[in-house]
Amino acid sequence: MTRRREPPNHETLTCYTDYACRLPACRDRYNTWNRDRGQAISAGTWQPLVDAEPIRQHLIALDEAGITFHRVSVLTGLPYKSVRAFVHHDYGHAAPRRRRATPEVAAKILAIGFTDSGYVSPIGSERRFQALVAMGWPTLHTARRAGLHPSNRNTIFRAPSMRAATAQRIAVTYDEMRTQNPARHGVSAVSIKRAKAQAAERRWPDIAYWADRMDVIDDPDFEPLYGVTNRELVAQDANWVMRTSGLDRANAAARLGVSKSYIDHAFRDHPEYAVDTAA
Template structure:
Protein backbone atom coordinates (compact mmCIF):
# COMPACT_ATOMS: atom_id res chain seq x y z
CA UNK A 1 0.00 0.00 0.00
CA UNK A 2 1.39 3.39 -0.98
CA UNK A 3 0.67 6.82 0.47
CA UNK A 4 0.49 9.87 -1.78
CA UNK A 5 2.93 12.62 -1.03
CA UNK A 6 2.07 16.20 -1.80
CA UNK A 7 4.76 18.34 -3.37
CA UNK A 8 6.03 21.10 -1.13
CA UNK A 9 5.41 24.60 -2.59
CA UNK A 10 8.83 25.75 -1.39
CA UNK A 11 11.77 24.62 0.74
CA UNK A 12 12.39 27.74 2.81
CA UNK A 13 11.28 26.52 6.24
CA UNK A 14 10.31 23.45 8.25
CA UNK A 15 6.88 22.91 6.68
CA UNK A 16 8.30 21.03 3.68
CA UNK A 17 9.65 18.41 6.14
CA UNK A 18 6.80 18.35 8.66
CA UNK A 19 3.76 18.90 6.39
CA UNK A 20 4.92 17.47 3.07
CA UNK A 21 7.42 14.84 4.27
CA UNK A 22 10.15 16.27 2.07
CA UNK A 23 13.41 14.42 2.58
CA UNK A 24 15.88 16.49 0.62
CA UNK A 25 19.23 16.39 2.45
CA UNK A 26 19.24 20.16 3.06
CA UNK A 27 15.65 20.05 4.39
CA UNK A 28 16.41 17.11 6.67
CA UNK A 29 19.45 19.00 7.97
CA UNK A 30 17.31 22.12 8.59
CA UNK A 31 14.83 20.10 10.63
CA UNK A 32 17.57 18.22 12.50
CA UNK A 33 19.25 21.50 13.44
CA UNK A 34 15.96 23.00 14.60
CA UNK A 35 15.16 19.90 16.69
CA UNK A 36 18.63 19.89 18.24
CA UNK A 37 18.35 23.58 19.14
CA UNK A 38 14.86 23.07 20.54
CA UNK A 39 15.96 20.22 22.81
CA UNK A 40 18.94 22.23 24.01
CA UNK A 41 16.67 25.22 24.75
CA UNK A 42 14.30 22.95 26.69
CA UNK A 43 17.23 21.64 28.73
CA UNK A 44 18.43 25.22 29.39
CA UNK A 45 14.94 26.39 30.33
CA UNK A 46 14.88 28.97 27.54
CA UNK A 47 12.48 27.21 25.17
CA UNK A 48 9.47 29.33 24.22
CA UNK A 49 6.41 27.17 23.47
CA UNK A 50 3.93 27.99 20.74
CA UNK A 51 1.36 30.66 21.54
CA UNK A 52 -2.12 31.54 20.27
CA UNK A 53 -1.95 33.03 16.74
CA UNK A 54 -5.15 35.11 17.13
CA UNK A 55 -3.29 38.43 17.73
CA UNK A 56 -1.17 37.77 14.64
CA UNK A 57 -4.24 36.97 12.56
CA UNK A 58 -6.08 40.14 13.61
CA UNK A 59 -3.00 42.32 13.02
CA UNK A 60 -2.49 40.87 9.55
CA UNK A 61 -6.10 41.63 8.70
CA UNK A 62 -5.62 45.22 9.83
CA UNK A 63 -2.53 45.49 7.64
CA UNK A 64 -4.41 44.14 4.60
CA UNK A 65 -7.33 46.49 5.31
CA UNK A 66 -4.86 49.39 5.34
CA UNK A 67 -3.80 48.47 1.81
CA UNK A 68 -0.64 46.43 2.38
CA UNK A 69 -0.43 43.33 0.22
CA UNK A 70 0.63 39.98 1.58
CA UNK A 71 3.81 40.20 -0.52
CA UNK A 72 4.64 43.60 0.99
CA UNK A 73 4.20 42.20 4.51
CA UNK A 74 6.45 39.32 3.49
CA UNK A 75 9.14 41.78 2.41
CA UNK A 76 8.90 43.72 5.68
CA UNK A 77 8.97 40.68 7.97
CA UNK A 78 11.14 38.25 6.04
CA UNK A 79 8.41 35.60 6.41
CA UNK A 80 7.44 33.65 3.31
CA UNK A 81 4.06 34.83 1.96
CA UNK A 82 2.85 31.22 1.66
CA UNK A 83 3.20 30.99 5.45
CA UNK A 84 1.60 34.40 6.07
CA UNK A 85 -1.56 33.54 4.16
CA UNK A 86 -2.18 30.52 6.42
CA UNK A 87 -2.70 32.86 9.38
CA UNK A 88 -5.85 34.34 7.83
CA UNK A 89 -7.22 31.58 5.61
CA UNK A 90 -6.67 27.88 4.89
CA UNK A 91 -5.01 26.77 1.67
CA UNK A 92 -7.87 24.54 0.55
CA UNK A 93 -6.29 23.56 -2.74
CA UNK A 94 -3.15 22.37 -0.89
CA UNK A 95 -5.10 20.65 1.87
CA UNK A 96 -3.62 22.86 4.61
CA UNK A 97 -5.57 24.37 7.47
CA UNK A 98 -5.25 27.81 8.99
CA UNK A 99 -2.38 28.37 11.45
CA UNK A 100 -3.74 28.45 15.00
CA UNK A 101 -0.51 28.64 17.00
CA UNK A 102 2.76 30.42 16.32
CA UNK A 103 6.07 31.39 17.91
CA UNK A 104 6.76 34.51 19.95
CA UNK A 105 9.46 35.45 17.45
CA UNK A 106 7.07 35.32 14.51
CA UNK A 107 4.43 37.26 16.44
CA UNK A 108 6.94 39.99 17.27
CA UNK A 109 7.97 40.38 13.63
CA UNK A 110 4.38 40.76 12.42
CA UNK A 111 3.11 42.98 15.23
CA UNK A 112 6.05 45.32 14.63
CA UNK A 113 4.59 46.30 11.23
CA UNK A 114 2.41 49.40 11.41
CA UNK A 115 -0.81 49.58 9.32
CA UNK A 116 0.60 52.60 7.48
CA UNK A 117 4.33 52.01 6.98
CA UNK A 118 6.30 53.98 4.43
CA UNK A 119 5.47 52.57 1.03
CA UNK A 120 8.20 51.73 -1.48
CA UNK A 121 8.55 53.99 -4.51
CA UNK A 122 7.69 51.30 -7.04
CA UNK A 123 6.09 47.87 -6.62
CA UNK A 124 5.07 44.98 -8.86
CA UNK A 125 1.94 45.98 -10.85
CA UNK A 126 0.33 42.52 -10.96
CA UNK A 127 -2.15 42.95 -8.12
CA UNK A 128 -3.06 46.50 -9.14
CA UNK A 129 -3.71 45.44 -12.72
CA UNK A 130 -5.83 42.44 -11.72
CA UNK A 131 -7.97 44.50 -9.35
CA UNK A 132 -8.66 47.09 -12.05
CA UNK A 133 -9.46 44.37 -14.58
CA UNK A 134 -11.85 42.70 -12.11
CA UNK A 135 -13.73 45.95 -11.56
CA UNK A 136 -14.01 46.52 -15.31
CA UNK A 137 -15.46 43.00 -15.58
CA UNK A 138 -18.29 44.09 -13.23
CA UNK A 139 -19.07 47.05 -15.49
CA UNK A 140 -16.78 49.83 -14.31
CA UNK A 141 -15.42 51.93 -17.23
CA UNK A 142 -11.79 52.97 -16.86
CA UNK A 143 -12.62 56.68 -16.88
CA UNK A 144 -15.01 56.15 -13.96
CA UNK A 145 -12.41 54.23 -11.97
CA UNK A 146 -9.82 57.01 -12.14
CA UNK A 147 -11.31 59.15 -9.33
CA UNK A 148 -11.71 56.10 -7.08
CA UNK A 149 -8.06 55.19 -7.66
CA UNK A 150 -6.97 58.81 -7.17
CA UNK A 151 -5.23 58.82 -10.55
CA UNK A 152 -6.04 60.13 -14.02
CA UNK A 153 -8.03 57.81 -16.35
CA UNK A 154 -5.16 57.84 -18.87
CA UNK A 155 -2.86 56.53 -16.15
CA UNK A 156 -5.30 53.70 -15.49
CA UNK A 157 -4.96 52.69 -19.14
CA UNK A 158 -1.17 52.86 -18.90
CA UNK A 159 -1.17 50.53 -15.90
CA UNK A 160 -3.13 47.96 -17.90
CA UNK A 161 -1.11 48.40 -21.09
CA UNK A 162 2.42 48.41 -19.72
CA UNK A 163 4.43 46.01 -17.65
CA UNK A 164 6.26 48.69 -15.66
CA UNK A 165 6.08 48.84 -11.88
CA UNK A 166 3.59 51.17 -10.18
CA UNK A 167 3.95 53.52 -7.23
CA UNK A 168 3.29 51.98 -3.84
CA UNK A 169 0.65 54.64 -3.19
CA UNK A 170 -1.11 53.64 -6.41
CA UNK A 171 -1.11 49.97 -5.40
CA UNK A 172 -2.55 50.94 -2.02
CA UNK A 173 -5.27 53.10 -3.61
CA UNK A 174 -6.19 50.27 -6.00
CA UNK A 175 -6.46 47.78 -3.13
CA UNK A 176 -8.73 50.12 -1.16
CA UNK A 177 -10.90 50.93 -4.19
CA UNK A 178 -11.25 47.24 -4.97
CA UNK A 179 -12.51 46.45 -1.47
CA UNK A 180 -14.99 49.32 -1.67
CA UNK A 181 -16.30 48.69 -5.19
CA UNK A 182 -16.13 44.94 -5.82
CA UNK A 183 -19.63 44.39 -4.39
CA UNK A 184 -21.05 47.74 -5.49
CA UNK A 185 -23.08 48.11 -8.67
CA UNK A 186 -21.74 50.81 -11.04
CA UNK A 187 -25.32 52.05 -11.64
CA UNK A 188 -25.43 53.31 -8.07
CA UNK A 189 -22.53 55.61 -8.88
CA UNK A 190 -24.14 57.11 -11.96
CA UNK A 191 -22.58 54.86 -14.59
CA UNK A 192 -24.92 54.39 -17.56
CA UNK A 193 -26.14 50.98 -18.72
CA UNK A 194 -24.43 51.50 -22.08
CA UNK A 195 -21.07 52.24 -20.44
CA UNK A 196 -21.48 49.21 -18.18
CA UNK A 197 -22.22 46.94 -21.13
CA UNK A 198 -19.17 48.23 -23.01
CA UNK A 199 -16.91 47.68 -20.00
CA UNK A 200 -18.15 44.14 -19.48
CA UNK A 201 -17.77 43.33 -23.17
CA UNK A 202 -14.21 44.68 -23.17
CA UNK A 203 -13.35 42.59 -20.10
CA UNK A 204 -14.88 39.46 -21.63
CA UNK A 205 -12.89 39.91 -24.84
CA UNK A 206 -9.69 40.13 -22.79
CA UNK A 207 -10.68 37.32 -20.38
CA UNK A 208 -10.38 39.53 -17.33
CA UNK A 209 -11.45 37.65 -14.22
CA UNK A 210 -14.22 39.28 -12.13
CA UNK A 211 -14.19 39.61 -8.31
CA UNK A 212 -16.13 36.33 -8.00
CA UNK A 213 -13.13 34.51 -9.52
CA UNK A 214 -10.69 36.13 -7.09
CA UNK A 215 -12.94 35.68 -4.05
CA UNK A 216 -11.16 32.49 -2.94
CA UNK A 217 -7.86 33.39 -4.62
CA UNK A 218 -6.98 36.62 -2.83
CA UNK A 219 -3.82 34.92 -1.58
CA UNK A 220 -2.48 34.89 -5.15
CA UNK A 221 -4.02 38.01 -6.70
CA UNK A 222 -0.68 39.83 -6.18
CA UNK A 223 1.45 36.86 -7.22
CA UNK A 224 3.00 37.41 -10.69
CA UNK A 225 3.80 33.69 -10.93
CA UNK A 226 0.12 32.70 -10.65
CA UNK A 227 -1.56 32.37 -14.06
CA UNK A 228 -5.34 32.90 -13.99
CA UNK A 229 -7.17 30.46 -16.23
CA UNK A 230 -10.45 32.36 -16.18
CA UNK A 231 -12.31 32.01 -19.47
CA UNK A 232 -9.87 29.40 -20.78
CA UNK A 233 -11.54 26.22 -22.05
CA UNK A 234 -10.17 22.74 -21.48
CA UNK A 235 -9.45 22.45 -25.20
CA UNK A 236 -7.30 25.57 -25.15
CA UNK A 237 -5.38 24.28 -22.13
CA UNK A 238 -4.81 20.98 -23.94
CA UNK A 239 -3.67 22.87 -27.05
CA UNK A 240 -1.20 24.86 -24.95
CA UNK A 241 0.14 21.79 -23.16
CA UNK A 242 0.41 19.76 -26.36
CA UNK A 243 2.19 22.61 -28.13
CA UNK A 244 4.73 22.84 -25.30
CA UNK A 245 5.35 19.08 -25.22
CA UNK A 246 5.77 18.81 -28.96
CA UNK A 247 8.06 21.82 -29.34
CA UNK A 248 10.29 21.19 -26.33
CA UNK A 249 10.47 17.39 -26.53
CA UNK A 250 10.08 16.82 -30.26
CA UNK A 251 7.00 14.61 -29.80
CA UNK A 252 4.36 13.90 -32.40
CA UNK A 253 0.66 14.30 -31.64
CA UNK A 254 0.10 10.65 -30.75
CA UNK A 255 2.95 10.60 -28.22
CA UNK A 256 1.94 13.96 -26.78
CA UNK A 257 -1.61 12.66 -26.39
CA UNK A 258 -0.33 9.62 -24.49
CA UNK A 259 1.69 11.91 -22.18
CA UNK A 260 -1.41 14.01 -21.47
CA UNK A 261 -3.66 11.00 -21.01
CA UNK A 262 -6.01 11.93 -23.85
CA UNK A 263 -6.67 10.76 -27.38
CA UNK A 264 -4.87 12.07 -30.45
CA UNK A 265 -8.27 13.07 -31.82
CA UNK A 266 -8.76 15.40 -28.85
CA UNK A 267 -5.48 17.17 -29.65
CA UNK A 268 -6.56 17.42 -33.29
CA UNK A 269 -9.81 19.08 -32.21
CA UNK A 270 -7.96 21.34 -29.77
CA UNK A 271 -5.58 22.53 -32.48
CA UNK A 272 -8.49 23.01 -34.87
CA UNK A 273 -10.26 25.26 -32.39
CA UNK A 274 -7.02 27.06 -31.45
CA UNK A 275 -4.81 26.96 -34.56
CA UNK A 276 -2.35 29.46 -33.09
CA UNK A 277 -1.00 26.63 -30.89
CA UNK A 278 -0.66 24.21 -33.81
CA UNK A 279 2.07 26.32 -35.37
CA UNK A 280 5.53 24.82 -35.14
CA UNK A 281 4.32 21.38 -34.07
CA UNK A 282 4.65 18.00 -35.76
CA UNK A 283 1.66 16.23 -37.29
Protein backbone atom coordinates in the same frame (compact mmCIF):
# COMPACT_ATOMS: atom_id res chain seq x y z
CA MET B 1 5.87 25.97 -17.61
CA THR B 2 6.43 27.50 -14.16
CA ARG B 3 3.14 29.34 -13.69
CA ARG B 4 0.72 28.21 -11.00
CA ARG B 5 -2.44 28.11 -13.01
CA GLU B 6 -5.21 27.49 -10.52
CA PRO B 7 -5.70 27.50 -6.79
CA PRO B 8 -5.65 25.98 -4.32
CA ASN B 9 -2.09 26.94 -3.58
CA HIS B 10 -0.42 23.54 -3.25
CA GLU B 11 2.36 24.90 -1.04
CA THR B 12 0.11 25.47 1.99
CA LEU B 13 -2.44 23.53 4.02
CA THR B 14 -5.41 25.51 2.71
CA CYS B 15 -5.73 23.45 -0.47
CA TYR B 16 -6.41 20.40 1.73
CA THR B 17 -8.48 22.03 4.47
CA ASP B 18 -10.47 24.56 2.42
CA TYR B 19 -10.62 23.09 -1.09
CA ALA B 20 -10.69 19.33 -0.40
CA CYS B 21 -7.53 18.86 -2.45
CA ARG B 22 -6.29 15.30 -2.18
CA LEU B 23 -3.14 15.28 -4.27
CA PRO B 24 -0.64 12.87 -2.67
CA ALA B 25 1.89 15.61 -1.84
CA CYS B 26 -0.79 17.82 -0.29
CA ARG B 27 -2.25 14.94 1.69
CA ASP B 28 1.22 14.06 2.98
CA ARG B 29 1.85 17.71 3.92
CA TYR B 30 -1.35 17.84 5.91
CA ASN B 31 -0.70 14.49 7.61
CA THR B 32 2.79 15.60 8.58
CA TRP B 33 1.47 18.85 10.04
CA ASN B 34 -1.28 17.02 11.91
CA ARG B 35 1.19 14.49 13.32
CA ASP B 36 3.59 17.24 14.43
CA ARG B 37 0.70 19.12 15.99
CA GLY B 38 -0.40 16.05 17.97
CA GLN B 39 3.13 15.44 19.22
CA ALA B 40 3.52 19.10 20.24
CA ILE B 41 0.21 19.04 22.10
CA SER B 42 1.27 15.90 23.95
CA ALA B 43 4.60 17.50 24.85
CA GLY B 44 2.93 20.71 25.99
CA THR B 45 4.81 22.81 23.42
CA TRP B 46 1.95 23.53 21.01
CA GLN B 47 1.47 27.29 20.51
CA PRO B 48 -0.78 27.65 17.49
CA LEU B 49 -1.74 31.32 17.82
CA VAL B 50 -0.31 34.50 19.30
CA ASP B 51 -1.75 37.92 20.08
CA ALA B 52 -1.87 40.03 16.88
CA GLU B 53 -1.67 43.43 18.62
CA PRO B 54 2.14 43.71 18.13
CA ILE B 55 1.57 42.90 14.46
CA ARG B 56 -1.09 45.61 14.17
CA GLN B 57 1.12 48.22 15.80
CA HIS B 58 4.08 47.27 13.60
CA LEU B 59 1.98 47.47 10.43
CA ILE B 60 0.66 50.90 11.43
CA ALA B 61 4.20 52.11 12.06
CA LEU B 62 5.40 50.67 8.75
CA ASP B 63 2.51 52.31 6.90
CA GLU B 64 3.29 55.67 8.46
CA ALA B 65 6.90 55.23 7.30
CA GLY B 66 5.71 54.64 3.73
CA ILE B 67 5.90 50.85 3.75
CA THR B 68 2.37 49.93 2.77
CA PHE B 69 0.37 46.81 3.56
CA HIS B 70 0.77 45.90 -0.09
CA ARG B 71 4.54 46.14 0.18
CA VAL B 72 4.50 44.03 3.36
CA SER B 73 2.45 41.46 1.43
CA VAL B 74 5.09 41.31 -1.29
CA LEU B 75 8.01 41.13 1.14
CA THR B 76 6.47 38.40 3.30
CA GLY B 77 4.66 36.42 0.60
CA LEU B 78 1.42 36.74 2.56
CA PRO B 79 -1.86 37.69 0.82
CA TYR B 80 -2.54 41.44 0.88
CA LYS B 81 -6.00 40.83 2.29
CA SER B 82 -4.56 38.84 5.19
CA VAL B 83 -2.01 41.54 6.01
CA ARG B 84 -4.59 44.30 5.86
CA ALA B 85 -6.96 42.34 8.10
CA PHE B 86 -4.66 42.88 11.08
CA VAL B 87 -5.49 46.60 10.95
CA HIS B 88 -8.89 46.89 9.21
CA HIS B 89 -12.02 44.79 8.98
CA ASP B 90 -13.01 43.33 5.61
CA TYR B 91 -14.98 45.73 3.42
CA GLY B 92 -18.57 44.69 2.86
CA HIS B 93 -18.30 41.60 5.03
CA ALA B 94 -18.79 40.71 8.67
CA ALA B 95 -15.20 39.54 9.10
CA PRO B 96 -13.65 41.49 12.00
CA ARG B 97 -10.09 42.68 12.35
CA ARG B 98 -7.74 39.75 12.98
CA ARG B 99 -6.68 39.51 16.62
CA ARG B 100 -4.65 36.28 16.52
CA ALA B 101 -1.95 34.92 14.24
CA THR B 102 0.32 31.94 13.86
CA PRO B 103 3.87 32.44 15.17
CA GLU B 104 5.18 32.03 11.61
CA VAL B 105 3.01 34.86 10.25
CA ALA B 106 3.89 37.08 13.20
CA ALA B 107 7.62 36.47 12.65
CA LYS B 108 7.41 37.32 8.94
CA ILE B 109 5.63 40.63 9.51
CA LEU B 110 7.59 41.72 12.57
CA ALA B 111 10.83 41.07 10.67
CA ILE B 112 10.04 43.82 8.14
CA GLY B 113 12.21 46.86 8.78
CA PHE B 114 11.67 50.52 7.92
CA THR B 115 14.09 50.82 5.01
CA ASP B 116 12.26 49.15 2.11
CA SER B 117 9.24 51.04 0.71
CA GLY B 118 10.13 50.11 -2.87
CA TYR B 119 8.09 49.14 -5.88
CA VAL B 120 5.85 46.18 -6.66
CA SER B 121 4.54 44.36 -9.71
CA PRO B 122 1.49 46.07 -11.28
CA ILE B 123 -0.19 42.74 -12.06
CA GLY B 124 -2.45 42.71 -8.99
CA SER B 125 -3.60 46.28 -9.60
CA GLU B 126 -4.34 45.51 -13.23
CA ARG B 127 -6.36 42.43 -12.27
CA ARG B 128 -8.39 44.50 -9.80
CA PHE B 129 -9.17 47.07 -12.49
CA GLN B 130 -10.20 44.30 -14.89
CA ALA B 131 -12.44 42.60 -12.32
CA LEU B 132 -14.23 45.88 -11.69
CA VAL B 133 -14.69 46.32 -15.44
CA ALA B 134 -16.31 42.87 -15.52
CA MET B 135 -18.68 44.14 -12.84
CA GLY B 136 -19.63 47.12 -14.97
CA TRP B 137 -17.23 49.76 -13.66
CA PRO B 138 -15.48 51.68 -16.47
CA THR B 139 -11.78 52.17 -15.80
CA LEU B 140 -12.29 55.95 -15.70
CA HIS B 141 -14.43 55.64 -12.56
CA THR B 142 -11.96 53.30 -10.86
CA ALA B 143 -9.02 55.58 -11.68
CA ARG B 144 -10.76 58.61 -10.22
CA ARG B 145 -11.74 56.73 -7.06
CA ALA B 146 -8.13 55.54 -6.64
CA GLY B 147 -6.74 59.05 -7.09
CA LEU B 148 -5.07 58.30 -10.42
CA HIS B 149 -4.94 60.69 -13.33
CA PRO B 150 -7.45 59.40 -15.92
CA SER B 151 -4.86 59.52 -18.70
CA ASN B 152 -2.65 57.10 -16.75
CA ARG B 153 -5.30 54.50 -16.06
CA ASN B 154 -4.14 52.16 -18.84
CA THR B 155 -0.46 53.03 -19.29
CA ILE B 156 0.33 52.57 -15.60
CA PHE B 157 0.12 48.79 -16.00
CA ARG B 158 2.58 48.65 -18.89
CA ALA B 159 5.55 49.52 -16.70
CA PRO B 160 7.46 46.64 -15.06
CA SER B 161 6.71 48.03 -11.60
CA MET B 162 4.67 50.63 -9.73
CA ARG B 163 4.92 52.36 -6.38
CA ALA B 164 3.67 50.23 -3.52
CA ALA B 165 1.60 53.18 -2.26
CA THR B 166 -0.23 53.36 -5.60
CA ALA B 167 -0.87 49.62 -5.56
CA GLN B 168 -2.31 49.89 -2.08
CA ARG B 169 -4.63 52.74 -3.07
CA ILE B 170 -5.93 50.61 -5.90
CA ALA B 171 -6.36 47.61 -3.58
CA VAL B 172 -8.34 49.70 -1.08
CA THR B 173 -10.46 51.16 -3.86
CA TYR B 174 -11.13 47.66 -5.18
CA ASP B 175 -12.28 46.49 -1.75
CA GLU B 176 -14.72 49.40 -1.61
CA MET B 177 -16.06 49.22 -5.17
CA ARG B 178 -16.48 45.44 -5.42
CA THR B 179 -19.45 45.66 -3.04
CA GLN B 180 -21.10 48.61 -4.78
CA ASN B 181 -23.52 48.77 -7.70
CA PRO B 182 -22.10 51.01 -10.45
CA ALA B 183 -25.63 52.02 -11.50
CA ARG B 184 -26.10 53.63 -8.09
CA HIS B 185 -22.89 55.61 -8.41
CA GLY B 186 -23.50 57.54 -11.59
CA VAL B 187 -22.54 54.95 -14.21
CA SER B 188 -25.01 54.80 -17.08
CA ALA B 189 -26.60 51.56 -18.26
CA VAL B 190 -24.82 51.95 -21.61
CA SER B 191 -21.42 52.31 -19.92
CA ILE B 192 -22.07 49.32 -17.68
CA LYS B 193 -23.04 47.16 -20.64
CA ARG B 194 -20.02 48.31 -22.61
CA ALA B 195 -17.66 47.57 -19.71
CA LYS B 196 -19.06 44.08 -19.17
CA ALA B 197 -18.83 43.33 -22.89
CA GLN B 198 -15.19 44.45 -22.96
CA ALA B 199 -14.32 42.20 -20.01
CA ALA B 200 -16.16 39.23 -21.52
CA GLU B 201 -14.44 39.66 -24.88
CA ARG B 202 -11.00 39.77 -23.24
CA ARG B 203 -11.87 37.03 -20.72
CA TRP B 204 -10.97 39.11 -17.70
CA PRO B 205 -11.69 37.27 -14.43
CA ASP B 206 -14.49 38.84 -12.44
CA ILE B 207 -14.99 39.69 -8.77
CA ALA B 208 -16.35 36.24 -7.93
CA TYR B 209 -13.34 34.51 -9.52
CA TRP B 210 -10.84 36.45 -7.43
CA ALA B 211 -12.90 36.20 -4.24
CA ASP B 212 -11.51 32.69 -3.65
CA ARG B 213 -8.07 33.52 -5.04
CA MET B 214 -6.98 36.64 -3.17
CA ASP B 215 -3.81 34.85 -2.11
CA VAL B 216 -2.61 34.87 -5.73
CA ILE B 217 -4.18 38.00 -7.24
CA ASP B 218 -0.85 39.84 -6.82
CA ASP B 219 1.27 36.87 -7.92
CA PRO B 220 2.80 37.52 -11.37
CA ASP B 221 3.54 33.79 -11.68
CA PHE B 222 -0.12 32.83 -11.33
CA GLU B 223 -1.98 32.45 -14.64
CA PRO B 224 -5.77 32.65 -14.26
CA LEU B 225 -7.67 30.20 -16.42
CA TYR B 226 -10.89 32.16 -16.43
CA GLY B 227 -13.07 31.14 -19.35
CA VAL B 228 -10.46 28.72 -20.70
CA THR B 229 -11.82 25.32 -21.74
CA ASN B 230 -9.96 22.09 -21.11
CA ARG B 231 -9.47 21.68 -24.86
CA GLU B 232 -7.77 25.06 -25.12
CA LEU B 233 -5.62 24.22 -22.13
CA VAL B 234 -4.51 20.98 -23.78
CA ALA B 235 -3.73 22.93 -26.97
CA GLN B 236 -1.54 25.31 -24.96
CA ASP B 237 0.24 22.51 -23.14
CA ALA B 238 0.75 20.45 -26.29
CA ASN B 239 2.17 23.50 -28.04
CA TRP B 240 4.69 24.00 -25.24
CA VAL B 241 5.63 20.32 -24.98
CA MET B 242 6.14 19.93 -28.72
CA ARG B 243 8.14 23.13 -29.12
CA THR B 244 10.43 22.58 -26.15
CA SER B 245 10.87 18.81 -26.35
CA GLY B 246 10.62 18.19 -30.09
CA LEU B 247 7.96 15.52 -29.60
CA ASP B 248 5.38 14.71 -32.23
CA ARG B 249 1.66 14.77 -31.46
CA ALA B 250 1.46 11.12 -30.47
CA ASN B 251 4.28 11.38 -27.94
CA ALA B 252 3.04 14.75 -26.71
CA ALA B 253 -0.35 13.15 -26.14
CA ALA B 254 1.26 10.38 -24.09
CA ARG B 255 3.15 12.97 -22.06
CA LEU B 256 -0.07 14.89 -21.33
CA GLY B 257 -2.20 11.82 -20.69
CA VAL B 258 -4.62 12.39 -23.56
CA SER B 259 -5.18 10.79 -26.94
CA LYS B 260 -3.54 12.03 -30.13
CA SER B 261 -6.99 12.67 -31.60
CA TYR B 262 -7.77 14.96 -28.65
CA ILE B 263 -4.71 17.05 -29.46
CA ASP B 264 -5.74 17.06 -33.11
CA HIS B 265 -9.17 18.41 -32.17
CA ALA B 266 -7.64 20.89 -29.71
CA PHE B 267 -5.34 22.29 -32.40
CA ARG B 268 -8.25 22.39 -34.86
CA ASP B 269 -10.35 24.43 -32.45
CA HIS B 270 -7.41 26.62 -31.42
CA PRO B 271 -5.16 26.92 -34.46
CA GLU B 272 -3.12 29.70 -32.84
CA TYR B 273 -1.45 26.94 -30.76
CA ALA B 274 -1.14 24.34 -33.51
CA VAL B 275 2.31 22.87 -34.15
CA ASP B 276 2.97 21.12 -37.46
CA THR B 277 4.76 17.77 -37.18
CA ALA B 278 5.06 14.65 -39.27
CA ALA B 279 2.73 12.74 -36.92
